[in-house]
Amino acid sequence: MEGFKRYVEVGRIALVNKGAYKGKLAVIVDIVDHKRAVFDSPCPNFPRQVISYGDVILTSIVMDLPRGARTGVVAKKWKAQEICKKWESSAWAKKLETQKVRSQLSDFDRFAVMRLKKQRRNEVRVALAKA
Template sequence: MAGFKRYVEVGRVVLVKNTSKIAVIVDIVDHKRAVVDSPIDEVARQVINYNDLILTPIVMDLPRGARSGIVAKKWKAQEVEKKWQATAWAKKFETQKVRSQLNDFERFAVMRLKKQRRNEVRVALAKA
């Protein structure tokens, strides 16, 4: 069994709970808080409690206490946004966002398509 790999460290990309926004740990304040910053203007540079963060497997090469400009340059150079978009989390959040903006008819169409897919699966399983 593999050991634990997601440590709180400078450069760790995190997901801020209840917002589905990503940021990076810039500095560690103490055993309960860290300074986070996001160059894509999702999260302002601030101190956040670890309980409000979810650690992602993405880690940036970042010096401790880096200023916002350096964070932005490294973020772009290391293609963190591209890595994030490839994760299942990002895809799930995008799906939730699209679904929340559907109108009544579009929700109805989604329901019909799901029923159609379910029927096709049933038929395929019955043949097997």
């Protein structure tokens, strides 16, 4: 069995899960205590703030960042290390995007998706029968 790998550490990218900033990515800049850390993000409208660990989900992405880095340093390192590209290429981000798109579908769109799924399923079944 493999060990736990997502530790709370300076530079760890986290997805904010609660509050006004739900769905935003942030980085741990400093650790306050065993329940809270200082988070910062170059995302617009995300101020540097102390957030409880219960309100975030740690990702597997880690930045090379000095402890207590200021907002400008965080923004430069974020861009240099291409954190947004790493996040967008992850399966987790793709799944969240898919959920967001599907939640906004109309009734007719859901019907069209169902028909396309049935069509694809039948094509796979025919291909397997020939093989």
